[in-house]
Amino acid sequence: MKYPVSVRLSAVQYYLSRKGTLNETALLFGVGKSPLGRWIRAFRQQGEAGLEHRLSRTYTQDFRLGVIRYMMKHKCSSAEASAHFAIPNETLIQQWLKRYREGGAEALHPVKKGVSVPKAKSPPGSKPFCEMTYAELQEELEYLRAENAYPKKAESPERGKCPQGAAEKTKIVQSLLPAHRLVFLLRAARLARSSYYYNATKPAAETDRYAGIVRAIMAINVRHMGRYGYRRMTLALRKEGFTLNHKTVRKLMKQHGLTCHIRRKKYRSYMPGGGPASDNLLARNFRAEHSGMKWCTDVTEFRVGEHKLYLSVVQDMYSHEIVAWHISRSPSQRLVCKMLDEALKVNYRKKGLILHSDQGWHYKTLMWRAMLADAGVTQSMSRKGNCLDNAVMENFFSHLKAEMYHRKRYDSMEVLKRDVIDYINYYNNERISLKTGGVSPVEYRTQMEIQQ
Incomplete structure (x- = not known):
């Protein structure tokens, strides 16, 4: 799953401040040890920028070859190389290294996988401009305008830096439709027409359904200074009129990085001395029938x-x-x-x-x-x-x-x-x-x- 940047940063700072081991930190923040290790290495190499979400990208042959040569020169592991080059998946580097050893530099050439996105009959760049007709030039100009508008909308501050799935791409395409044709926007977004219509007719997302509850959770979290876990948060929400399962509350809190602080273990020891001790009349019976008993x-x-x-x-x-x-x-x-x-x-x-x-x-x-x-x-x-x-x-x-x-x-x-x-x-x-x-x-x- 994709963890918010705030959760990543909090987990890394907690570990680097030596408040807990790698296992304890992973359990405390509800993350895996492997991604936590990658975040720590990325933070040490690049600071907070290394923890930000990155859009999916295709690595060129020259880039892959440069990563392999860097590893050979500095005798570093794939994990260290992934932190240095900001590659989120170190397994990808291991695959490149294996292919390089088997087939050399030519084996590092990117190979397209999966179903290809339908392209127009005349993709951009298929003809020299001098050979294009007036209608083809008009079409090329419209596509270039749509291609230029799409990344600006995708990288706007309100959307943040987050991975774009088909649903997110559909929202961006819909916001640009008044000014650009659908066929060119789908080509710029690399989105299949069937995926676009599937997400366009899909009901409102779950995050929209829980928008009011999320605002209430954030308000309660601020009021109680982050002291409530999902169980107490569920009870507090019910007192405010929101009735939902505690598992849903836990999921929403985790999605928005609202984690409470778990009590640390305390060292306990016995110190002898003094007069005689009284009997243990309570005998671990901590229940009382009335106050003051x-x-x-x-x-x-x-x-x-x-x-x-x-x-x-x-x-x-x-x-x-x-x-x-x-x-x-x-x-x-x-x-x-x-x-x-x-x-x-x-x-x-x-x-x-x-x-x-x-x-x-x-x-x-x-x-x-x-x-x-x-x-x-x-x-x-x-x-x-x-x-x-x-x-x-x-x-x-x-x-x-x-x-x-x-x-x-x-x-x-x-x-x-x-x-x-x-x-x-x-x-x-x-x-x-x-x-x-x-x-x-x-x-x-x-x-x-x-x-x-």
Whole structure:
């Protein structure tokens, strides 16, 4: 398939910035490893120009021979030669090399394949001008005018640089019909008459049918800063009145280069120390019947140059809402205690609340446990070195870093702090969740409170 230039450029820049291997980059952007390798080589040789779509072309014998001689002189592979000469298909060069070894330079002469396009009885250049009649000269002049007009229309800015199929050629011919005869336009476009009439009578293209939906997808993508994949995009479209299959949404997003950022893998390790650990009362049962029955908490770290910023949050397992948070430049006891103090002030906390955490040293101190006991909150801890016991909290942090932190290079602690707070507010009030039926956490909690 033909990938948009924006997708090609994004994939190449992602790989060259060493954010992932070739396999990881190909999976992330939904492209094959072979075309990705060709794009990388073309980008290194020619920059962004090497990633642009090129019209199909016929290579002359001299050009093919020059490519072969370049390979022999520089001892390079067909892949390197394709990047140097901007030939999109390196297999073509391998065929030229094979033919050259078998038959020499004469074997490189272009051979026409397939059904030839019908030509007029008197093709241009078949007679010298001095031997043409007045009618033939008039016909030749009309053809040359049509031939001159066709490439100008085909290369207009609104059409962009993209491969021309029969449908695209038909549109160009139709736009030039008022000024030129059909027979000359078909000859200039190298388009068979049967192909022209087939596409001219064909129903509206699928892209026209989805034009309104594509505009809605782009608007949602801009509003959410490219954070929605095709599943969330499908739910968002349904809320705006568009009902269509998620596979169609995925196809449209891929055609227009609208890809979301996939969360990067995080290295997890266990740090021992502190007092005794509490029992794992949660036992990976992350479902709750009401808000304020089960909470989870953890601390994550952000880097800004040589400095670090720490975020402590509490999340409700029923609505997935971030109940409270606190940000500090030091992972001190004050960080988690201030966060807990804010969390205990919410009015929907229920009796018998369980607060689950990992075995971090903060959660084993006497101060932390005293605050929980005074509030009537039961403490639960993950097993030693088992981060999946606190998977809900790890999931939120991965969303936060993939959708906000890793998308921007931060040089200021204050800017990072502001963006973290903005994202938490966005996560609570705007970001829809598949687990809550396509509504935000706050909206889901409000709906459930009204029903109960």
